[in-house]
Every structure is written in structure tokens, then in C-alpha cells.
Amino acid sequence: MSRSNFQGLISCVRKKHANNCWKKVTFMMFDLPKNKGTFSDRIEQMKLISQQTSSPYLHIIKQFKLENLKLLERKLDSVINNMGEGLMLHRANAYYQTGRNPALMKLKKHQDAEATVIEHLPGKGKYKNMLGSLKVKTPEGVVFKIGSGFSDRERRSPPEIGSIITYKYNGKTKAGIPRFARFWRLRKAD
Numbered sequence: 001m002s003r004s005n006f007q008g009l010i011s012c013v014r015k016k017h018a019n020n021c022w023k024k025v026t027f028m029m030f031d032l033p034k035n036k037g038t039f040s041d042r043i044e045q046m047k048l049i050s051q052q053t054s055s056p057y058l059h060i061i062k063q064f065k066l067e068n069l070k071l072l073e074r075k076l077d078s079v080i081n082n083m084g085e086g087l088m089l090h091r092a093n094a095y096y097q098t099g100r101n102p103a104l105m106k107l108k109k110h111q112d113a114e115a116t117v118i119e120h121l122p123g124k125g126k127y128k129n130m131l132g133s134l135k136v137k138t139p140e141g142v143v144f145k146i147g148s149g150f151s152d153r154e155r156r157s158p159p160e161i162g163s164i165i166t167y168k169y170n171g172k173t174k175a176g177i178p179r180f181a182r183f184w185r186l187r188k189a190d
Contacts, residue, residue, distance in 0.1 A: 001026075003082065003083035003084055007173055009025065012025060029050065029058065029060045029061065030060075030088070032045055034096075035096065039090050039091065039093070042096070047060060072107075076109065080109055085108055087106075087107045089104070089106075112168050112169070113138065113167060113169070114167075115137055115139075116162065116163070116164055117135075117162065118135050118136060118137050118143070118161065119161065121134070121147075123155065130152070131156075131158040134165070136167070142176050144177045144181065146183050148182040149167070149183035150183050163187070166186075167182060167184055168181070
């Protein structure tokens with residue numbers, strides 16, 4: 001839909017009946033999993049698909065090469081300043097692989113902040129009888145949950161209620177809630 005409109009997109013996707021919100025959604029191609037070519041070959045194929053389809057709802061994500069780390073850092077800063085999360089770095093000669101692999105990397109900058117633990121929420125599935133998430137409160141009074149970033153050891157012995165933790169996140173929602181918040185560490189006593 002647009003950068004910084006994640007909540008609007010989620011609202012549209014969760015609707016049981018189609019409505020006009022779908023007219024605001026554009027599908028952005030970034031790879032072709034079933035294509036046997038290198039990433040460079042797949043880019044050319046995606047361009048062809050986009051041209052042949054000529055749909056206002058289907059576009060290819062612009063691909064570009066940068067010559068050095070300084071230009072990469074500038075581009076990352078530009079994307080973040082324009083409400084993007086980061087960049088995907090891809091080797092041009094790589095064949096498609098599922099899952100994490102060294103030919104495809106996310107490059108993001110994260111922010112960090114502190115919050116007070118106000119509640120332990122129980123885990124489910126493989127985290128049954130362990131911590132599922134922490135409910136925390138920021139110094140500004142924002143309450144939210146953090147459910148990732150914990151080791152199994154930390155899930156068995158979570159930070160105490162009242163303790164202050166540091167968490168990482170990537171921007172905030174319109175309601176001021178940290179996006180993709182994940183536990184980083186327990187703040188050491190001063």
C-alpha cells in the first residue's frame with residue numbers, strides 16, 4: 001500500500017470480504033522461486049512478466065548495484081529516512097535457494113530502547129511451561145509484548161517483573177508501538 005502503512009495492509013488482508021482496500025494494494029515481485037536461472041537471469045524474467053502483464057497492481061522491485069560500502073551506507077540511510085526497513089543484498093550469480101543462505105542477506109539498522117517488565121505471558125507449543133512473551137511498559141507509558149529474541153535459558157528464567165530490559169526494534173506504528181520488537185538484554189544495575 002505504502003511505506004509506514006503496515007497496519008492498513010494487515011487490516012485489508014484480514015477482512016473476510018473483499019472491499020475497496022484491495023485497490024490500494026500493489027504486489028511487488030522480488031524473486032522467482034521456480035526459475036532455474038541466476039538472480040540476474042530472474043531479474044530479466046521478472047521485467048518481462050511485469051511488461052507482459054502491464055497490471056497497475058504488479059510491479060518488480062527496482063534492483064540496483066552499488067560500487068562500494070560508502071554508497072551502500074548512503075542508500076540504506078536514504079531508504080530508512082523514507083520509512084523503509086532496510087535493503088536485501090543478493091549475489092547476482094546466485095541460484096534460488098529456500099530459507100536462509102549466504103547469497104541473500106537483510107541489511108537493516110535497528111533502534112533500541114528500554115522498558116520495564118510488567119508481566120510474564122505463558123508460552124505455547126515448544127515453549128509450553130516457559131516464557132512466551134513479556135508484557136513491558138516504556139517510560140512514555142506505551143504497553144506492548146515482546147515474544148522474540150529470548151534464548152531457551154532466558155525463557156526458563158525470564159527477567160523479573162519490575163526489571164528493566166533493552167529491546168531492539170525497527171520503527172514504530174502510528175500508535176507509537178515499536179515494530180518487530182525483540183529482547184536484547186537485561187539492563188545491568190547502575
